[in-house]
Amino acid sequence: MFGREGDLLSAPAPSSPAAEIAIRPKGGYRWLLLACGLGSLGFAAFFAWVSFSGAPDFPIALGAAGSLGFLASGVYCLTFLSRAATLLAPDRITRVGVMGRRTMMRADIAGYRRVQRNNEAPSLAFQSRRAGEKPLRVFMFADQPAFEHWLAGIPDLDAEALARSQAELAADPALGADPAERKARLDRFGKIAKIYNYIQIGLCVWAWLWPRPYDLVIGLLLGAPMVTLILALWGQGALSLGYDKTDARPKVGAMLFFVGCVLMIRAFDVALLQWAAPLTYALLIGAALTAAMIGVDRKLKASRGWLIAAVSASLFGWGAVVEIDSLADPTPTAIYQTTVTDKTVHHGKSTRWTVDLAAWGPAHGGSSMDVSEAAYDAVEVGQTVCVGLHHGALGVPWYELTACGQATVQPAA
Numbered sequence: 080m081f082g083r084e085g086d087l088l089s090a091p092a093p094s095s096p097a098a099e100i101a102i103r104p105k106g107g108y109r110w111l112l113l114a115c116g117l118g119s120l121g122f123a124a125f126f127a128w129v130s131f132s133g134a135p136d137f138p139i140a141l142g143a144a145g146s147l148g149f150l151a152s153g154v155y156c157l158t159f160l161s162r163a164a165t166l167l168a169p170d171r172i173t174r175v176g177v178m179g180r181r182t183m184m185r186a187d188i189a190g191y192r193r194v195q196r197n198n199e200a201p202s203l204a205f206q207s208r209r210a211g212e213k214p215l216r217v218f219m220f221a222d223q224p225a226f227e228h229w230l231a232g233i234p235d236l237d238a239e240a241l242a243r244s245q246a247e248l249a250a251d252p253a254l255g256a257d258p259a260e261r262k263a264r265l266d267r268f269g270k271i272a273k274i275y276n277y278i279q280i281g282l283c284v285w286a287w288l289w290p291r292p293y294d295l296v297i298g299l300l301l302g303a304p305m306v307t308l309i310l311a312l313w314g315q316g317a318l319s320l321g322y323d324k325t326d327a328r329p330k331v332g333a334m335l336f337f338v339g340c341v342l343m344i345r346a347f348d349v350a351l352l353q354w355a356a357p358l359t360y361a362l363l364i365g366a367a368l369t370a371a372m373i374g375v376d377r378k379l380k381a382s383r384g385w386l387i388a389a390v391s392a393s394l395f396g397w398g399a400v401v402e403i404d405s406l407a408d409p410t411p412t413a414i415y416q417t418t419v420t421d422k423t424v425h426h427g428k429s430t431r432w433t434v435d436l437a438a439w440g441p442a443h444g445g446s447s448m449d450v451s452e453a454a455y456d457a458v459e460v461g462q463t464v465c466v467g468l469h470h471g472a473l474g475v476p477w478y479e480l481t482a483c484g485q486a487t488v489q490p491a492a
Contacts, residue, residue, distance in 0.1 A: 100225050102165040102218075112160040119153030165217045167229050172205065174217045183207060183215045190234035206236060240325035248327055253316050265329070268317040272329035275310060279303060279334040283341045287429075290345060297402050300342045304368055304395060307331055311375045320376040321384030332372065332379075336391040342398030349405045350448035352441060352468075352476040357400045360473065364396030365389060404473040411467030411481060415439040419462050422455060434458060434480070439466050446478070454480055 104112060123146045130142020158177045166173035173182040189208045194216065195201050204214040248254060248265060255261035282299055290296040310331055311318045320332030351357065369389045373380045379388060417439035425431040432455035435447045458464055458480075467481035 100167040100229075102167065102226065104160060104163055104218075109160065112156050116153045116156035116160065119149045119156060123147075123149035123153060163218070165226075167225065172215070172217065172229070174215060181215060185233075187212075188233055190236040190239070191230070192236050203230075205233075237325055241327060244325055244327040251316065264317055265327075268314050269329040271310070272318060272331045275307075275331055276334050279338060283334070283337045286341045286345060294406060297342075297345060297406065300338055300345070301399055301402065303338045304335060304392075307335060308371060308375055318376075319378065320372050320388065321379045321382050322387050323378075323382040323384055326378065326382065332376070332384075332388065335395065336387065339391045339394030339398065342402065343394045344398075346398040346401035347449060349401050349477050350446070350479065351401065352446075352478065356473075357397060357404070357475050360400040360475075361393055361396035364399060365393030368392035368395065400473060400475065401477075404471040404475045405469070405477050407472035408469050410469070411479075412470050413440065413468045414481060414483065415466045415468065416463055416483065417445075417466055419458050419460050419464055420445065421460060422458065424455070436464070436466065440468055441476070442478075448478070448480070450480060 126142045126145035126149060130139050130146065155177060162175060162177060164175040166175065170186070171182050171184050172188075173180055183205055187208050189206045191206065192204045192214075193201065194204050202216050202218045204216045206214050249258045249261055251261060254264050282296075282303070286296045286300055307320070311320050317328060319326050319328040319330045320335075321330065322333055366389075369385060369392045372388050372392070373385055379385050418437040419434055420437050421435040423433045423435075425433060430452075432450050432452055433447055434450050434455065436442070436445055438445050465481055465483035466478050468476065468478045471477055
């Protein structure tokens, strides 16, 4: 969940060495949990009302699924708020959660790793000395004196792994003839990686907020994975394509996830008639790109970073298929007349303008498409418009609003 680290959990200092300390959600994190819980319940009620009020073009199954999903989320947040705690005692640590509690004895702890996942509070994962026992993950309060005092003497496994990685790099003859030369090489590629990552951040922001000129922006996004692979090959082991924080090498692959996300977002600029074919192509491209990344950086597979790489590559694959299919096929093969049945402006992190169309050509049940603000303002509900149907350079049909005078207009279906 979001929230400042200092507001997550709080507990008084122990009055005696034997006192058990209960660390619970507090401050901004507590209010956030409350807001998420009540907000989810509100969305659950909204989905239920929309689904069963007979709203047109809204499937009952979708509304029921959304209502149940938000209901479960709301109940979980509120239950977590009321029950969640980390209990510290001199000889053990206990996690109290929604589904119960679990304890690990201090003598059984082999070490801990710090975990920071998106949208969640910082936590610790305690590794057990007992074979087959799952790690115990507890939420933490990083600057809580009692918590940090309790951790004293327990090995920090992340710090140990990072130190091993640094030692391996210092002894790797592929990086230089001696430790000084290897360090200089890593420092040089560290600066290159930093500049390259900033360039990718700028590209993602540009493509997300103002993708103009469109073809240039999309072309740069499409070329980003190839440039990243070439850069990693040039580094000859000095650069990492993974996400492992215990890998001491500079990282250039992490931004590929955001490149894939932005390219996928831009793919929604294109109105598709079908989803199965581009999904198949996307998975194939994702598999090929993942294999290429593992081939360039063998440590990616060992660290299981290939799972994140596979997700990033698949997102990129979807966007690549849709954009190449549309940009390489600018001329419609058929133009159909239809009628605007509705138009909506969607406000959120970004604004979307949507136009609903009556049945036309192969879209026997009508269709809905995102358009530019200018196109949205140019049409009115009930107005006759024309839709240009494209075959697609990759055989994935897509369509767009177009001028009715371009070619012979076919009547609506």
